[in-house]
Amino acid sequence: MSAPTTTRLTSLVPMPAGAGLARMLVERNITSFRHGWVALVTGFAEPVFYLFSLGIGIGALVQTVTTDSGAEVSYPQFVAPALLAASAMNGAVFDSTFNVFFKLRYAKLYDAVLATPMGPRDIAVGEIAWSLIRGGLYSAAFLVVALLAGAVGSWWAVLALPAAVFIGFAFAALGMFATTFMKSWVHFDYITLAIQPMFLFSATFFPLSTYPEALQWVVRVTPLYHGVALERALMLGEVGWGVLAHVGYLVVLGAIGVVGTARRLEKLLLS
Amino acid sequence: MVLGSVATVTEDETLLSATGLTKTFGDFTAVDGIDFAVRKGECFGFLGPNGAGKSSTMRMVGCVSPVTSGELRLFGLDPARHGPAIRARLGSCPQRDTLDEELTVEENLWVYGRYFGLSRKEVRTRAAELLDFAQLTDRAGDKVEPLSGGMKRRLTIARSLINSPEILLLDEPTTGLDPQARHVLWDRLFRLKRSGVTLVLTTHYMDEAEQLCDRLVVMDHGRIVAEGSPRSLIDEYSTREVLELRFDAEDHQDVAEQVTGIGERVEVLPDRLLVYADDGDQAAAVVHSRGIEPLSALVRRATLEDVFLHLTGRTLVD
């Protein structure tokens, strides 16, 4: 059993209680989703549209791109990994902010859940896991399309899917944590304010080397940059130890998000 | 049977007890050191006006709000240390429905049962029984949102029974429902009580408390001001009957002295006088013989409303 490890971990980081029933919240979300599968389709369509409009449009103007590691690749090959990372981010953020906010403040879903043996930790883990499942589906579909479009250059790309799950984890956990501080829909403008520059400037559409030196350093500390770099390394087959640093960065962010979310939920709902 | 086999009731087995139970929000004290105990199989009530601290008490009992001070025990366990284990044995109907509006009626029951870790098979069988109990079988596949208030409340109660709880907590179960829906709900609650579930409910309706509760406490400003069965409370704090007099007066305080000495006691409300007497008709005759001419004179039996009025000087519902 994992009980002793759990005890040790919780004594290091104060983490609110759970009953190990987080999967029941995932099940609830699947049940609910069966009534609204259209949302699933839109989440998938967006990055695919980007791939075709940018990949084919800009790809016609730009013959090849020199990546930060010095390789020459076609523009669709260059941009596809970034779009995968960005869609993992967008999917995770959408689910963990808008959807969670509604459940938290309006539907009172978590009030009902907390009257059962489930605890704040189950809610944090369950909702974030759900974001990952949903995000994972989008990413898988996107990868297939990218493969068919000839935008995948290496067998390492099979790891692009788990990598997308790490990206989703970091953003879902941080997004949900941020959502617990929000009091009205107006506050979502802050999320957009954080997401949009990241989407545009995380070496998404151009190699990092094209940015001014100072900006490069700013970009390097933002989470999406690590997601993009990770996906690009895998999909172009430029794999080195740096990959693990990216993964580590994303996992740490996600863990902070999970613990933070559980503690905020406890403070908000178990008053 | 909805509740399956009922364990043999040991006499006077206390399932829930509180001593000096206190809840503060900042420097505001919502529950101010209350003591009570609930025995297995009884229906125990908290009667009090809005803001008395009923919901705050129920949330502590439901293990979703930490106790500020004092001692609270459910099944002999401390909520601070055994919250999930206690909640597994409770059913909880909060004051405001928290049904899952993205799901259908039956999905609400299934999913809620899963939150308790019950197997899929188990929740399906139980959900079918509970839909029948809540008279919602023909709405099983419908969305929750268009249901009437009474139906939603019945669904909430059905949902709270999915884990076959030993104690069912009901925070203002019929507030906001029309009289007919209230009676349907009361009937369901009677059935539950008969099948052996311990009920703990709050209400600001004295008729609800009288109908359902074996024992109750009267709460006001976070304190318990009286405790007993509805009958014993009325016997202790009121006369058997009440004579209600309405006058053609701006302020009934002005006409109050005309009736001094009649009955045991007179309460003055803005729109009427209440004369407390064991024989209301006789008191009415005395009023008449003094030549006093009220617009209307009505004799009725004393209720918990009179108890509350006597204890606090205020009416329950304003």
Ligand SMILES: Nc1ncnc2c1ncn2[C@@H]1O[C@H](COP(=O)(O)OP(=O)(O)O)[C@@H](O)[C@H]1O
């Ligand atoms: N979370 C809270 N924060 C601050 N004050 C609260 C909170 N919950 C309840 N109160 C206050 O505590 C008092 C008792 O409330 P409540 O327990 O809901 O009473 P009742 O259910 O009897 O109407 C009220 O004055 C209410 O405003």
Ligand SMILES: [Mg+2]
């Ligand atoms: Mg209340």
